[in-house]
Amino acid sequence: MSAHTYNFAYLDEQTKRMIRRAILKAVAVPGYQVPFASREMPMPYGWGTGGVQVTAAVLGPNDVLKVIDQGSDDTTNAVSIRKFFAKTAGVRTTTRTAEASVIQTRHRIPERPLTEDQILVFQVPIPEPLRFLEPRETETRRMHALADYGVMHVKLYEDIARHGHIATTYAYPVKVDDRYIMDPSPTPKFDNPKMNDCAALQLFGAGREKRIYAIPPYTKVVSLDFEDHPFETYRHNAPCALCGATDSFLDEVVTDDRGGRMFVCSDSDYCEARRSAQRTTTEGTKTQERVKPAETEADNG
């Protein structure tokens, strides 16, 4: 039930219209960062103010919302944003990827393939992929306009020169629709291939930096690389300790102070679904306690 003091989904209608216009433009020009008049939200910058505004603008009364943080539905950030919309919009929330129509995420793209009926909203801390190479905003805008992207490979070159391989593991730059270079937020590069030709609409909101960008459904997204150092995903070489998955992205969980550790699926819903399927097939198997993934570092959009 929605609280009477708030407009539906917290933001006023004019603001939502403004954000929707920015989203439409972003969808029309895939990968282009559209400036928008980002509002103050009742949470600090770095906690997903951009994603929350995008979600508020696309949410309808019949939507079902899922919020994930580091792949998990039960971390602080995810829980509080889910509660926020349950209270201000009165929408149904879920932790199941398959049931959700809008999914707001901090890093991960769910393991379960998304469908055409779903929208994935990313919280973005730093939308500008060229930022660390070129500090001037006027210059980076010009570089995007002219597709002047040589410097992007310099970063990857430096990685190989220093580490022997491309050591960028998250926020790995991609080229969208053969035109714009885009920063896929702090998403691990494991998820980059999922962005390519994805059935769902992917929206990116950066609240502090006041930018929205998008990947429309079925758009070509290519991770940058070198011919002799091709793009590779990284995954800990272990099955999930809870569900045994060998294809999912893993979190490393330290279990004691003597070097004990375990690897578990970062996507809690995926892990849960696999385990309940195993429970129903093998009767009488002991169910394990779900282990909470490691606490996450602070900064996200």
Place this chain on the structure above:
Amino acid sequence: MAENEQPLLVADGLTRWYGRQLGCRDVSLELFEGEVLAVVGESGSGKSTLLHLLAGQLAPSAGLVRYRMRDGVTRDLAALSEAERRFLARTDWGYVQQDAALGLRMAVSAGGNIGERLMAVGWRHYGRIRGAAESWLDRVEIDPARIDEAPSNYSGGMRQRLQIARNLVTQPRLVFMDEPTGGLDVSVQARLLDLLRRLVQDLGLAVVIVTHDLAVARLLSHRIMVMKGGEVIETGLTDQVLDDPREAYTQLLVSSVLPV
């Protein structure tokens, strides 16, 4: 020197005002392939303004600059789109700054600095980019083993040589140099000049070099332009102008070189 060819770079009546302040007035010149032109004069004489105008980094208040592109067509720089101008500047041109920190990415390794232009024109093979960077380090007399060091670790002379390598890696035909030996001590200057002279000769580069040091002009250039108060007061063959200056100001300039 090029025989019976079109000039590479032509400037016609270049004038630049900074508000009511004159940068330079009515400068015309022609530069041929393989030719080195020195622009000399004291501080504030308009040398750097002229260089910026020629390199398309500054729009002239009047006059125009034409350049013969690699396809042989001579085009007005002002008529190029910005994308074309940038492409030209990073392929067919070089620009060596006085302060190497402006011309280099100080936080990026030497290899990355040299490779940047190659990557910008579409090189996507790490091994080949690195190979090219190594061979260029060698050519500018930097130990290729230091390829992964950032230029902040380099001495002033090495930074300047690295900057030259970074500019020459795409085999430009025209290089602009703004006081390339400024701020270096004399022995380092001599080594840099020696290197520059050899590279210019080997590669057949056309160069516009701005300097207040007449010795640099004497060593490197074929022709010289003397500027004063924003105007060109004397031009000619370098040896001729320096040995037998016509204008009183040039005579003053030549005579003020300290004899050793």
